[in-house]
Amino acid sequence: MNLVLFGPPGAGKGTQAQRVCARYRLKHLSTGDAIRSAIREETKIGRLVAELVEHGELVPDDMVTGIVEEFVARNRSQTDSFLFDGYPRTLPQIEQLDSLLEAHRLTPAVVVSLEVPDDDLVRRVTGRRICSECRRVFNIHALDRQAIASCEICHGSPPLIQRKDDTVETLSERLRIYHAQTEPVLHQYEMAGKLATIDGTGDPDEVFERLCGILSEQY
Template sequence: MRLVLLGPPGSGKGTQGARISARHGIPAISTGQLFDRQIAAGTQLGRRAERYVRAGELVPDEIVLDMVAERLAGGVDCEVGFLLDGFPRTYPQAEALDRMLAASCGPLDAVVDLDVDIDEVLDRIRRRAHTEDRVDDADDTARRRLKVFAEETAPLRRYYGRSGLLRTVDGAGTPDEVAARIERVLDDTAHPELPLRG
């Protein structure tokens, strides 16, 4: 399966991405990890991205797309599918991803959008900040990140909704409950000829 996983900070994307990856035997590919690996390896793409990362700026789409394209084309593990986490983030990135996939391995199968109430997300982020000592999870920073996410994601939701790929999943509850909901959606996506379960 070729998947994109959307969800705000604190939605459990990392946890659910790892579960989807393990269950379906596909790599979970995060742009953050791609940046880290390319920068650590000192590649040309890594050097280009590093100056933006160090300055706290968004890495330009061209660099992000090149990294994603290189990872998808160069990974034998991507032959059966992949899960993209943190990409695309914007409408132009989504359009570019669709063009890239159309020219290579084929279109996305689904875009899973973890829908979690903002108060629940903030509560999760606060707990994570205390247990993992994450600076980027301070309350003001978290609210800013959620605002940016909402602004970026609204056009993505419309884009993928129009294409019929968007699968909104209730992200509230335990990780096991959310994983079960995601699996039902993915089963229905993989087997559209079967009747939907209620």
């Protein structure tokens, strides 16, 4: 099975991706990670991308797809199942993914979008606190009032801290970019009858069960 997973920042896509990869034995392709590692390893495309990034220029679709393809080619002998995370991000990339899958004799991708209302995301992200000792993540909206200031698990109740990025302003900007970038892509998949959406609100275990429900319908 090949899966394309969409989800706005703060929706818990990373957690769901990890779990779905474990259950269905998918190889997780995080496009951001793949681009960074191509740059680090100085692959042919990596060098070209590094130059563009250095000049603050956008990486063209062909190059992003090239990096995705490098990843698929490198792992293809071990697996025929990938999870595409952060790709496709533009309309041309949709077609490029289809061709890439075909070229590597892989099955067409199942496309799933985790849907969480923006208000919910704001609540989740701005309520997020991290223990300064154990790095466990808490949400103050889910905690008792007395427990808000400190970690209840660590000895000595170390303080909970908020990450600099977990503010309404940062999140709003990331959501704006996500919607602007992703909506045309989702729309295209929807028009092709390929898009499955799931309710991404509530408990992560429940979200995971919904996701598995969709995937088991496909296979």
